[in-house]
Amino acid sequence: MAPNSTFSSHGLARPSVAASLIGICALALTACGSSDASEGSDGSGGSKSATTTQVTDATGTSVKVPSAPERVVVLSEMDLDAALALGVKPVGLTAGRGQKGAPGYLADRAKGIPVVGAVTGPDIEKVVQAKPDVILAGQLADEQVLQQLRKVAPTVVTIDGAKDWKKALSLTGKTLGKGNRAEAFLADYDTRAAALKKDLGAEAGKSVSVARYSAKGSAVMQQGVFISDVLKDLGFTRPGIQNEKGEGHSTPISDENLKEIDGDWLFIGTLTSTGSDQDLVGELSKKPAYKQLKAVSNDRATVIDGTKWTSLGGAQAAVSVLDDIRKAMVK
Numbered sequence: 001m002a003p004n005s006t007f008s009s010h011g012l013a014r015p016s017v018a019a020s021l022i023g024i025c026a027l028a029l030t031a032c033g034s035s036d037a038s039e040g041s042d043g044s045g046g047s048k049s050a051t052t053t054q055v056t057d058a059t060g061t062s063v064k065v066p067s068a069p070e071r072v073v074v075l076s077e078m079d080l081d082a083a084l085a086l087g088v089k090p091v092g093l094t095a096g097r098g099q100k101g102a103p104g105y106l107a108d109r110a111k112g113i114p115v116v117g118a119v120t121g122p123d124i125e126k127v128v129q130a131k132p133d134v135i136l137a138g139q140l141a142d143e144q145v146l147q148q149l150r151k152v153a154p155t156v157v158t159i160d161g162a163k164d165w166k167k168a169l170s171l172t173g174k175t176l177g178k179g180n181r182a183e184a185f186l187a188d189y190d191t192r193a194a195a196l197k198k199d200l201g202a203e204a205g206k207s208v209s210v211a212r213y214s215a216k217g218s219a220v221m222q223q224g225v226f227i228s229d230v231l232k233d234l235g236f237t238r239p240g241i242q243n244e245k246g247e248g249h250s251t252p253i254s255d256e257n258l259k260e261i262d263g264d265w266l267f268i269g270t271l272t273s274t275g276s277d278q279d280l281v282g283e284l285s286k287k288p289a290y291k292q293l294k295a296v297s298n299d300r301a302t303v304i305d306g307t308k309w310t311s312l313g314g315a316q317a318a319v320s321v322l323d324d325i326r327k328a329m330v331k
Contacts, residue, residue: 055174058139058160058167065154068177069134075122076138077103078226079158081314082169083136084109085185086178092116092130094138096307098271103307105320124148136172138312139163165226169315185315192322193233199330200234208236209263209295211253212310213270213281218253220261222246226313230321239263250310258289265329266295269306302328 051067073092094117096103102110116126132153139159173182210221308317
């Protein structure tokens, strides 16, 4: 799986898109603005917000946004998760990793939201059509694409280099005028995590392995990704190379090195709940090398939803992971 640290601009910065965007902005100011002109309209001529607020995004850029945005476009799974957690339903989203739409765990709440891009990047024309007054740009790092987006609406990069979901939620809260709600969510998460850590009893501090399986084989989640941060909050240790920072979002493991996914506990899943990848998990369970894993032989292997455990993650994903761990490990 390719690293998810930046979006590729390949095929996005087409001259025709850039040229048409200028024309669209000139003719439809209701849909376009800059970070210095965030007092837009709702697309029907009505005033959307009489006031603006200044936020500093994850890159250190100062952005002026409406104090109460009404049309929010999200360009990452973490942004979608955060917006929904704060009670805001976006008007456009990018498809999740391995998905045609929202990540599986958010699919019901995200029903009806148009798709305006993919993990590889946004479709500028579709973003324009959504008429946003704020764009949450996730970890987008392509300056050419960011410049195009800023011509559409104030654009806030929400995810820092550490992919810290807590910081992203706080920044999203400030951007959407939901700062108090973000603080309350984080306080509740801390309370839940502390309670779970206590209830783990003898399992506290055990080694926990997280792996993803697909047609390409196994991969483990190393340090520097969402799930590793959640497990760290609970005081778990990690086996083998999972203690180290990976080069990408996940690290492929050959069948010969399947022992790398072992631990006192193993949580393994795919990015899809149906189809060939899900069937492959059943095939994996038949392999002798898998059966010999300590976690498997001790009946401590759990199949999980990879869209929340092994993707970019977010606020609601973190709470759901706590629930999954409680169900699996607390007796």
